[in-house]
Amino acid sequence: MSHILVAEGVSKKFGTHTALSNISLEIPKNCIYGLLGPNGAGKTTLIRIINQISFPDTGKVFFDGELLAPHHIAAIGYLPEERGLYKSMKVGEQALYLAQLKGLSKTEAKKRLKFWFEKFEIGDWWNKKIQELSKGMAQKIQFIVTVLHDPKLLIFDEPFSGFDPINANKIKDEILSLKEKGTSIIFSTHRMESVEELCEYITLLHESEKLLDGKLSDIKKAYKNNVFKIGLQTEGNIESLLQDLNEAFEITHSEFNTDEKQFDFTVKLPSDDTSIILKKLAALGNINHFNETIPSANDIFIQTVNSKNA
Amino acid sequence: MSKLKLIIKREYLAKVRNKSFVIMTFLSPILMVGMIVLIAFLTKVNDSEKRTIAVLNESDYFSNEFNASASVSYIKYKDLDLETAKDSTLSMGLYGLLYIPKEESLEKVSNGAFLYTKDNPVSYILERLERVFENRLRQDRLQKIGVSSEDFASIEKNFDIRTATFKGEENVKGLNMMKAFVGGAFGYLIMMFIIIYGGFVMRSVIEEKTSRIIEVIISSVKPFQLMLGKIIGTSLAGLTQFAIWIFSASLLLIVALLVLDIDLGVMASNPALTSNPMMNMPTPQESEMEFWAKEFFNLPLLLLLVSFIIYFILGYLIYSSIYAAIGAAVDNETDTQQFIFPIILPLMLAIYVGFFSVFSNPHGPIAVGFSLFPLTSPIVMLMRLPGGIGEGGVPLWQLVTSIVFLIITFLGIVWLAAKIYRVGILMYGKKTTYRELFKWLKY
Numbered sequence: 088m089s090h091i092l093v094a095e096g097v098s099k100k101f102g103t104h105t106a107l108s109n110i111s112l113e114i115p116k117n118c119i120y121g122l123l124g125p126n127g128a129g130k131t132t133l134i135r136i137i138n139q140i141s142f143p144d145t146g147k148v149f150f151d152g153e154l155l156a157p158h159h160i161a162a163i164g165y166l167p168e169e170r171g172l173y174k175s176m177k178v179g180e181q182a183l184y185l186a187q188l189k190g191l192s193k194t195e196a197k198k199r200l201k202f203w204f205e206k207f208e209i210g211d212w213w214n215k216k217i218q219e220l221s222k223g224m225a226q227k228i229q230f231i232v233t234v235l236h237d238p239k240l241l242i243f244d245e246p247f248s249g250f251d252p253i254n255a256n257k258i259k260d261e262i263l264s265l266k267e268k269g270t271s272i273i274f275s276t277h278r279m280e281s282v283e284e285l286c287e288y289i290t291l292l293h294e295s296e297k298l299l300d301g302k303l304s305d306i307k308k309a310y311k312n313n314v315f316k317i318g319l320q321t322e323g324n325i326e327s328l329l330q331d332l333n334e335a336f337e338i339t340h341s342e343f344n345t346d347e348k349q350f351d352f353t354v355k356l357p358s359d360d361t362s363i364i365l366k367k368l369a370a371l372g373n374i375n376h377f378n379e380t381i382p383s384a385n386d387i388f389i390q391t392v393n394s395k396n397a
Numbered sequence: 398m399s400k401l402k403l404i405i406k407r408e409y410l411a412k413v414r415n416k417s418f419v420i421m422t423f424l425s426p427i428l429m430v431g432m433i434v435l436i437a438f439l440t441k442v443n444d445s446e447k448r449t450i451a452v453l454n455e456s457d458y459f460s461n462e463f464n465a466s467a468s469v470s471y472i473k474y475k476d477l478d479l480e481t482a483k484d485s486t487l488s489m490g491l492y493g494l495l496y497i498p499k500e501e502s503l504e505k506v507s508n509g510a511f512l513y514t515k516d517n518p519v520s521y522i523l524e525r526l527e528r529v530f531e532n533r534l535r536q537d538r539l540q541k542i543g544v545s546s547e548d549f550a551s552i553e554k555n556f557d558i559r560t561a562t563f564k565g566e567e568n569v570k571g572l573n574m575m576k577a578f579v580g581g582a583f584g585y586l587i588m589m590f591i592i593i594y595g596g597f598v599m600r601s602v603i604e605e606k607t608s609r610i611i612e613v614i615i616s617s618v619k620p621f622q623l624m625l626g627k628i629i630g631t632s633l634a635g636l637t638q639f640a641i642w643i644f645s646a647s648l649l650l651i652v653a654l655l656v657l658d659i660d661l662g663v664m665a666s667n668p669a670l671t672s673n674p675m676m677n678m679p680t681p682q683e684s685e686m687e688f689w690a691k692e693f694f695n696l697p698l699l700l701l702l703v704s705f706i707i708y709f710i711l712g713y714l715i716y717s718s719i720y721a722a723i724g725a726a727v728d729n730e731t732d733t734q735q736f737i738f739p740i741i742l743p744l745m746l747a748i749y750v751g752f753f754s755v756f757s758n759p760h761g762p763i764a765v766g767f768s769l770f771p772l773t774s775p776i777v778m779l780m781r782l783p784g785g786i787g788e789g790g791v792p793l794w795q796l797v798t799s800i801v802f803l804i805i806t807f808l809g810i811v812w813l814a815a816k817i818y819r820v821g822i823l824m825y826g827k828k829t830t831y832r833e834l835f836k837w838l839k840y
Binding site for chain 1: 400403404407411415604605608609610612613614615616617618619620823825836839
C-alpha cells in the first residue's frame, strides 16, 4: 500500500453551509502533502475529519489501507491552527499528560521528552508554567508534543505562524528530517512560500471543492505558459532588432542598457520549442541568460481561484 | 492508564492545586467558624452587660421583691422626692429609675408605677420588672379568692397531647422539625454543590476554549470523554473540599468553643435564634442533646443516605453537563449570563417550594409534582423523604417514578449537552444564541 491516507467522496455540511463537497484525495506515504486554499475553503474541516474530531456526512476515509477507526488516533499527530496549552500547568507535566493521552506510557513519554527538550535546548523549562513562556516558546512545546509519539502521519495546520524566522527554520528542518525518517506529512497553509520549499504534492481547495491536486512539479508543468526571460549582448541596431523580433514572437517586456549593450526581454512562445528563437538570437549576439519562467505556487493558486470565481 | 482516568486526574489536580481553590478551602472554615464564634461571643457579651436600676419605692409593698440577677441589679433610694431621684439616677449613669408611688392598694400602687429611662427600655428589663409586678399581683388576687400559691402551681401545668400513627408507633415529638431540618439541609447541600461546582466545570471548559488547547486534546480523546472526565474530576475536587470543610470546621469550632469558653446553648436558648416557639419541646426528663439525638435516629437514615447519593449524583450530572455545554457555547464568562439564569431558576424554585410547601404539607400536590419533575426532584424529593416511604411517607411509586424520570432526563440531557459541547468547543469568536445552539443539535 503506497498511500497513507485516501479520502473517497467526502462531504460535510453544517446546517445549510457546505464545508466539503465530494472531496477525494490520495496522500502518498513518506511525502509532504500541501493542503492549500483560502480561508474558509474547508481545509480545517477536512483535517478534523482525518483526526476524527468530526465525521463526514458521506464518503469514506482510509488510513494506511484500513477504514479510519478510533485506534488510528495514536498513529496521527496533529498541530492545529488554533493551538494552545493549559496556562497554569507546568510544561513538563503538560507534555507528559498530552503524550499519555496519545497512548504513550509515562516512562516512555518522559524518556522521549528528555530527548526533545535537549534537542531544542529547553531542558530548564520543565517546571515552568506556560504563562511564563513567550508565544514562540509555547509553540516549540506544542511541536514537540505533536511529534512525540512517532506518528505515521503528521498534520500541521499553519505550523509557522507565531514563530520568528530563526525558529521557523528550525521547525522546517525538523519537518524535513521527520520526512526523511519516513513520516508522511500533511501541511495545511495559505502561505505559498513555504509550499514551494516543502511540498511534493498539493491539493487546492476552494469553497468546499477540490480545484486541483497532484505532484507540484506536474502541476507547475501544466501551468507553465512558455514565457522566457532572455538576456542578449548585442552590437547591432536595437530598434531594427526589436522590430525584427516583434514580427516573429510575442514580446511582452523589453529593456536596453546602452552602456553595457545589454538587451533584456520577456517573450511568450507558441510552444515549448525553443530551437527557433535560440537559432535566431545566436545570430544576433551573445545570449547571456535564457530562463523559462515557471509559475509559482502562489500564481497557480491565484490563477485557479480567480478562474473559478470568474 | 485509561484516557478517562488521565483526564479525571488532571482535572482534579488542576482544581485542587489552584491557588484560589486552596485559599477558599482553608479560609472558608475559618471564616465560618469565626462567624459562629463571633455571634456566640457577641451574644455572651451582650448578655453579660449588667444594668442597674434605681428603685424609689414610696409604697408599703415590694420591700424585697427586687433581687439582683446576672443582668440586672437594683439600688434602693430612700427618702428622696421623685425629681431628686431622677437627677441622681442620671448623674450616677444608671440605666433607669423605677418609681413606685404610695397608694392604698396594691392594684393602685402597681398602676401608678413608672419606669424612667433615657430611651426606650430594652425588652428584657421591662419583662423582668413586669414579671415582678405580675407575680405580686397574682399572689394578691389568689389570696383574695382563697387559693394558696401551691394549689395554684399544681393547677398551672402544661399538657401535651400524645400522638401515634395508626400502626400504633408512638410519634416522637419534634420529629417534624428534625425532618424539615435534615431534608432542608440535604436539599440545600445539593443546590449549593450544583451551583458552585457546576460553575467550576463551566469555567474549566471556557479555559480550554480560550487557551486553545481544546483541539489538541480532542484530537486524542473523544469530546464526550473529556466532558465526563472534567465533570467527574471537578466533583471529586468538590467532594475533597467539602470533606476538608466539614472536618476542619468542626475541629475549629470545638477548639474555639473550648478556648473561648462559649456555650452554644447560649445561642440555642436565645429567643431570637430559636425558630419556632409553637414547636413541641422536649420532655423535661431528657436533656436537649439526648432528645435531638433520639429524634435523629428515628429518621429513616439508610433510606435517606442511599437516596441522597442517587439524587445527588444524577442531579449533579444533569446540571453540570448543562454547565459544560454552556461553557462550550460561549467564548468568555460574561457571555454565560443569559444561559445560566434558566439553570438557576429550577434550583431556586425547588428550594422555595421545599421551604414553603413541603415542610407544611410534605405530600400535597405541589410537593408531589415538584418531587417528580426531574429538574427539581433531587432537592424536593430529599426534603420529603425524611418522612420515610410507604404509609405516612412518600409512596413507593412516587420515589420510583421520580428516579426513573431523573434517569431518563439524565440520559437525554447528557446526550444533548454532549452534542452542544462537541460543536461548541470548536467555535471561536462567535456570540452564541439559543437559535444557534438549536442548530448545533442537528450537526
